[in-house]
Amino acid sequence: MSIKILLAATALCAPAAAFAQAMPGMDRGRHQRHAEPSAQAKPAPTPPAHQGSQSAPPTDPQPGLNHGAVHSTLRDPARDDAMPGMDSGAMDHGSMPGMNHAGMDMKGMKGALGGYSMMRDASGTAWQPDSSPMWAIMGKTGDWSTMIHGFVTLIQDHQGGPRGDSKTFSTSMLMGMAQRPVGRGTLTLRAMGSLDPLMGKSGYPLLLATGETADGRTELVDRQHPHDAFMELAATYSHPLGQDLSAFLYLGLPGEPALGPATYMHRFSGMANPEAPISHHWLDSTHVTFGVATAGLVYKGLKLEGSIFTGREPDERRWDIERPRMDSWSVRATVNPTTNLSLQVSHGFLNSPEGLHPEEDVRRTSASVTWNLPLGEDRNWQSTLAWGRNDPSGGEHGHKTDAFLLDSAVQFGRWTLFGRAENVDKDELFGDIHEGDPLAGKVFNVSKLSLGGYHSVPLGKVALDLGGLVSKYDLPRDIQSRYGSDPTSFMLFTRLRITG
Incomplete structure (x- = not known):
């Protein structure tokens, strides 16, 4: 990683560190109790959270719900009143540090993959730190526990430089989940959709972004593709x-295989930023995959899993459900050694992922660490450091390319600040070699730094976020004649989201 990207990473962490040290009113004593619950506060038979605690024996599983497809989020400051009728005795509070227990009736919820806190679950079967916070509306109907989460964001986007563009567009997501006991195990159903296809097949302007196609013939370059209308239709049984x-089995059409970190849209450190990472197709682009089957084992804070799935990326028809091929595979190991830390390493084989290059296969390797730190009531800091490598074979893109990402977000009350630093090897910025561009097919190492924030206005069970961000770039001299020597991009956004 270049010296500049290291400096960018330092720039991301320094402000958050300052907030961690200087926040007025921070309850350090409460945070300490969350991070390391005392022996007196826990029931005697319950093991510590970092050892995969269970709030009920395996023979009597609690009905509940995994918030895996939920964007990892925080409770809204206006929703902190205790809910009458809450069965605090049914919860292991020590196993869910950082969660605002006072404002949320857990309805008997548990992890979808085993006997641990549901706060650990992120996108697909990925994990995050147990102390990660969340937003959602939860309920209970008979034996079913339910959860709903969603948002809609209106964005004014301006990407600078000669290859930049401007556009006003909207992104959205609505997710519903239901969970109940079945025999000695737990069944979790999940559905998630989006109206992103309404922004058009060419998506939105995003300098240095590459991946997928707008019309089946042209690669999307300097633009981010829209998500499919059907993002997840999945069932999990543990x-x-x-x-x-x-042991667990996860089936999705679409779904997410065991490959890479928790998707940027589903971790607190990444979801605050409304733009997609330019490293998306090195780390977590498989989060919408039409055909996934994952099986695995969970032992305390360790998870081993493997998937078979469809390697081809979603096509330009964003409203349909595509035919599963189940021609690719992946394996992943994840460990949560403490309540505040989650690490994963994964490797996969993607058969013909790009429709415009059907002869090319890709081996993808990823490693990441996510660290979460509760700072007190309505205050949280989370950071994710990730690396991904694509190793293609069988076509004209025969070189390995790497991507590094660091994203971080800190919330203090109604304000949230966020940042993202990336360093990526890009080989698709100027098309294919046969198209005749002298820069085509060459690998260029590019860096990007984005900083932003938003202010939340509580409106009952939803919140209105008003925010913006600015992005700067470090580009090699050979491509500055195309992109400009010092392009600047920005976004202004208004987001309405469910908070519960």
Whole structure:
């Protein structure tokens, strides 16, 4: 990673560190109790959270709901009144540090993959730190626990330089989940959709972004593709095998295989930023995959899993459900050694991922660490550091390319600040070699730094976010004649989201 990207990473972390040290009114004593619950506060038979605690024995699983497809988020400051009728005794508070228990009735919720806190679940079968916060509306109907989450964002986008563009567009997501006990195990159903296709097949302007196609013939370059209308339709069943040990099966059409970190849209450190990372297709682009089957084992804070799935990326027809091919595979190991830390390493084989280059296969390797730190009531800091490598074969893109990402977000009350630093090897910025551009097919190492923030206005069970961000770039001299020597991009956004 270049010296400039390291400086950018330092720039991201320094402000958050300052807030962690100097926030007025921060309740350090409360944070300490969350991070390391005392022996007196926990029931005697319950193991510590970082060892995969269960709030009920495997033979009597609690009905509940995994918020895996939920964007990892925080409770709204205006929704902190205790809910009458809440069964605090059914919860292991020590296993869910950082969560605002006072304002949320857990309805007997548990992790979808085993006997741990549901706060650990992120996108697909990915994990995040147990202390990660969340937003959602939860309920209970008979044996079913339910959850709903969603947002809609209106964005004014301006990408600078000669290859930049401007556009006003909207992104959105609505997710619903339901969970209940089945025998000795737990069944979780999940559905998530988006109206992103309404922005048009060419998506929105985003300098240095590459991946997928607008019309089946032209690669999207300096633009981010829209998400499909159907982002996840999945079912998970987990079954206890013994104390702290469980097995699970996840099926999705679409779904997300065991490859890469928790998707940027589903982790607190990444979801505050409304733009997609330019490293998306090195880290987590498989989060919408038409055909996924994942099986795995969970033992305390360790998860081992493997997937078979469809390697081809979604096509330009964003409203349909595509035919599953199940021609690719991946494996992933994840460990949560403490309540505030989650690490993963994964590797996968993607068969013919790009429709415009059907002869090319890709081996993708990823490693990441996500760190979350509760700072007190309505205050949280989370950062994710990730690396991904694409190793293609069988076509004209025969060189390995790497991507590094660091994103971070800190919330203090109604204000949230966020940042993202990236360093990526790009080989698709100027088309294919046969198209005749002298820069075509060459690998260029580019860097991007984005900083922004938003202010939240509570409106009952929803919140209105008003925010913006600015992005700067570090580009090699060979491409500055195309992009400009010092382009600047910005976004202004208004987001309405469910908070519960």
